Amino acid sequence: MKELKVSATQAASRFLSRRGYDILATSWKSKAGTADIVAKDGEALVFVKVRARSGAESGFPSERRDAAERTERELVALAYLAEYDVVDVPVRFDDIGMVAIAPDRAMIRHHINSMCEELSDRALPEAA
Structure with a gap:
């Protein structure tokens, strides 16, 4: 399974x-966890979670985004920002789901800004 994750x-x-x-x-890696991929997309710093599955029988891996995972991903991002002294950049969280359909072929689903819909479910702080 680790080999699949590395390849994915x-x-x-x-x-x-x-x-x-x-x-x-x-x-x-940080004490808070691991970012599968850290990338720049224009001005945005993007933290990408990669999930993979071998074989098309079960379809794409689920995009689990529970509160614990959200917190971990945010803490990893904060650790990265602190270590590299990054300031004043937009931060985004993407998901990539991948299904290996042959040794050298895969289907990829890229979900951009995957955690944004969760914000609508939470109360946002009001400006003072």
């Missing part, structure tokens, strides 16, 4: 690069 992260990095993203890191 490499394929997702190539996929994003072909679409103009600058890949800054893969499998970036």
Whole structure:
């Protein structure tokens, strides 16, 4: 399974690069967790979660975004921002789901800004 994750992260990095993203890191680790891919898309700093499945029988892997995962992804992003002294940039969270359909072929689904719809379900702080 680890081999599938490594291959999927490499394929997702190539996929994003072909679409103009600058890949800054893969499998970036902090005490808070791991960012599968950290990339720049224009001015935005993008933290990408990669999920993969072998075989098309079960379809794409689910895009689980529960509160615990959201918190972990945000903490990883904060750790990255602190380590690299990044300021004043938009931050985005993307998901890539991948199904390996042959040894050298996969179907990819790229969900841009995947955590944004959750904000509508939460109360946003009001400006003072």
